[in-house]
Amino acid sequence: MTNLTHAHRELFRRTPDQIFPTLQALWEHCQAQKERSTDRWRPPQAIRPGPDGGRLVVDLGDGNEPFALNDWSFGQLCSIARVSKETVNRVSADTASRVLQETLPAGNKPLQVFTEDDLIRSIHGHTYTRLHDVEVVTMLREFAVDFRPPQEGTGGGTGLYCGEQDLFAFLIDPTGWAEIDGQAFAPGFFVWNSEVGRRSVGISTFWFQAVCRNHIVWDATEVVEFTRKHTGRVGEALGDIRSIVETLVETRDARRDGFVAVVRKAMESKLGEDAEEVMKVLTRSGITRALARRAIEIAGRQGRFTVFALVDALTRLARELPNAGDRTEADQRASSLLALAAS
Structure with missing residues (x-):
């Protein structure tokens, strides 16, 4: 597993005018920008x-x-x-x-001058092929309907950005949790493009365990990346990216069904008959005694020491930890308990 910092870098380099609250707002901006823009071929x-x-x-x-x-x-x-x-x-x-x-x-070879209103946004030779940002966002609206931006980041960043030089979108499915090797993961992806040649067009999909307010994606697995330069057949990249998103969605659906079954079993399976027995199981799983004691108190109020009740209690307690690394580690320890229900 690895930690992904793509969205983290974008979070801290974007100005307020480049940040958009929703995919719809981003689409409207990109569409208006395209309508104001013109390609002018000049010698x-x-x-x-x-x-x-x-x-x-x-x-x-x-x-x-x-x-x-x-x-x-x-x-x-x-x-x-x-x-x-x-x-x-x-x-x-x-x-x-x-x-x-x-x-x-x-x-005699003409230059491609890309203008928006009275501004030249880019100048390219004849081999460059433009892919408009709105085409990428339109594809996302159609094929990534269950995906949303993550929680608002430090400074108000949303994960949806578009500036003079490029587009970047960070989307996750907050309801798409599934089990991979006994741990809980959710799907997400980054998409990027540039109408002016600042960067390639591409996508990176992954499964992750947590996203912090700095938009670092923690413990990502199954990372798949695809990029293409803006040359003659760049339009085909949209089809490739769409297929990658569709594959992610299909995998999510299949895994989510399995995860639902695990959660259902976790709501029925006990970690132990009393607090002492549960404490032994939690500490063997790497949970500190102090955190385990509080989780047992919370779960005990429900009258049953089920796997689900304890995972839920540990997840809520993890949010109170001041250090992001400690929160992430506690979440991981808690989610690993689900493997006990699956076995």
Whole structure:
């Protein structure tokens, strides 16, 4: 098993305007962004950088007003011209425009200029193929209907993000718990894409035991990752990602049925006839005596020391532990008791 930090990194790099509360809200944003965007194919000689006050703009020679650049498209323009972005950034807009005018390539192969309103979001050569974020989110809405974002993370992060450069979605099924090797796991996945070439399109599916408020996925197993670059057949990636999600859903359904049977048996099976006998079983399973004593008190109020009652008590007590690592370890110890009911 491993701990996954993909969503953790996203949580702490996203600004409030890139965070979305629901998949529907994310879809609406991506759809509106697509409707405002246009691919403009222009020959290199038609792309004319120029100054506009203190900023650099680009005239595409198509009768429209000059377009502004963001940091990403400015870096791409410098890369196409084979000049240092850092150097060009240090000179005036007038000097920068002359440097770029003199270094941009000639030739007949058109450049793909991706604009949104009056902003150039990216500039690519003819081999790049765009996959819009809304296409990815639409697929998720259709085939991952039971999956939800995790609990809100530190600072308000939701796991659903979209900015100028890329999209990232972290989804789990909070009702999809199943048994794997005698322990409880739930399914989840990460999906990512970039309309502007910042990253590949891809998915990583997994089964996990816990997600903390820092959006670290603890003790993940069966991690499957698929990625594809934005080249000619990138559209086929949607079908591949959809198949991976469908496989995860099918596996979840099959395992969940088995897990329900285990839980039902756990509600009927006793760990012992009295507190002393139960204490021995819990300590042999790695539960501390202090935690076991409190769990026995809670379960004893229900009149029966069933596996389910004790697992439920231990899980509730684990939430009170101040250290995230201790909470995770206690949850794992508690879920391992379910294996006693399955045996």
